Amino acid sequence: MSKLLKLEEVAMFLLAMLMFEQQCTISWWWFFGCLLLPDISMLGYLANARAGAALYNLFHHKGFALLLYFTGTWFAYEPLAFAGIILFAHSSLDRAFGYGLKLVTGFQDTHLGRIGKD
16 A cells, blocks of 8 residues: 555656646746755754644645645746645655654654654
8 A cells, every 4th residue: 555655646746747837937947946945844843843843744735735836826926836836746755755744753753654763
């Protein structure tokens, strides 16, 4: 089942690329150049695990990504739609690699299980 879920996440990443192709007029290097930007949300862990998990999960939640995308599309504001696409693509790619939303118990504890070495 794990491989099937990862394959589904890869398909969602490809969907994000299609969304970018269809909705954005900017160059492709912006897509790949901004793909890792959502990981800046890990800076929340400098405060504490609870703040870190909250900020990280906001930037990696697909519902939030889609909200930004559809809002940007509705108001024809391309930067907002682009931000939603990047968040969606990044979250899909993270989950394809086994990284999930964080629990407040620590960075290694995710909704997909524990990551890293024990």
